[in-house]
Amino acid sequence: MKNALVTGGTRGIGRACALALAEDGFAVTAAYAHDDVAVPGVTTRRVDVTDAAAIDALCAEIEFDVVVLAAGSRRDVLLAMMPEADFDDVLRVHLKSAYLILRRALRPMIARRGGRVIAISSASAILGRPGQTHYAAAKAGLHGLVRSLAREVARYGITVNAVAPGLVETEGTQSLDARVREELLAGVPLARAGRPEEVAHAVRWLASDAAAYITGQVISVDGGLT
Amino acid sequence: MELKKLLVDALKLDDVTPEQIEDAAPLFGEGLGLDSIDALELAVAIERRFKVSIPDEEVGKKAFRSIDTLAEYVSTHAK
Numbered sequence: 001m002k003n004a005l006v007t008g009g010t011r012g013i014g015r016a017c018a019l020a021l022a023e024d025g026f027a028v029t030a031a032y033a034h035d036d037v038a039v040p041g042v043t044t045r046r047v048d049v050t051d052a053a054a055i056d057a058l059c060a061e062i063e064f065d066v067v068v069l070a071a072g073s074r075r076d077v078l079l080a081m082m083p084e085a086d087f088d089d090v091l092r093v094h095l096k097s098a099y100l101i102l103r104r105a106l107r108p109m110i111a112r113r114g115g116r117v118i119a120i121s122s123a124s125a126i127l128g129r130p131g132q133t134h135y136a137a138a139k140a141g142l143h144g145l146v147r148s149l150a151r152e153v154a155r156y157g158i159t160v161n162a163v164a165p166g167l168v169e170t171e172g173t174q175s176l177d178a179r180v181r182e183e184l185l186a187g188v189p190l191a192r193a194g195r196p197e198e199v200a201h202a203v204r205w206l207a208s209d210a211a212a213y214i215t216g217q218v219i220s221v222d223g224g225l226t
Numbered sequence: 227m228e229l230k231k232l233l234v235d236a237l238k239l240d241d242v243t244p245e246q247i248e249d250a251a252p253l254f255g256e257g258l259g260l261d262s263i264d265a266l267e268l269a270v271a272i273e274r275r276f277k278v279s280i281p282d283e284e285v286g287k288k289a290f291r292s293i294d295t296l297a298e299y300v301s302t303h304a305k
Contacts (some may be wrong), residue, residue, distance in 0.1 A: 103282075107269075107270050107273060110266065110270045111271070111274050155263075
């Protein structure tokens, strides 16, 4: 049985990805930092993605065939009012975590000559959004990481891609106020928010053999927003 | 000799036999002329074979200086 890791896998888009991969026959480990919520058919485990030692321990224990990077949180604040700690935290959780996880998780993939890496990004990295300079910078940083890493590990049959969702109905986005939501939806040709499962479909496809020839790409699942 | 075989196998050095690799000769640059991709492959191969981790390039640079330094690294870090 193939192993899959989904960070941020107990809630929101990560949870939908964990469920979809479990349905496709993967032994899924859903890592979480705070949200200790059961996910049917999935092993949940507390691993803070900014904690190198915890990540090393996890990757020493399980050799993953698929890694989905979906951990994250939103903390919108205008740049000119942004506490330094917020900037650092958001970059650590969204960008540095990818490095910390992949430097360990890739080695078994290299040895076994195959694997899949899928980073969950955001339409904000493509369009930009006020209040999300740190978040958009981190996600755009992930795009650069994905494109470069794809070229590093293609020789081993490992593919590396990103999925960039637009507005998706999760607990995280339910806190958006009505005006912001309306404004966001006004730019969506399909005129509705996406469901986490719709993002997970792209992820499960990228994780499958069917997507073996796709690497270094950022695939938008955003109802046409970008 | 086990290390030399691993080196030749892991890096698919078709034009080199394990016997031809000198204990003290540099593996990278001059000498065998290995590159950063070879270093990664070698680190992965050693990790799997000997359960000895070469966590990053800083450590790798020292360990991969020659067969001698690599043998010493593996023997001192073996569990």
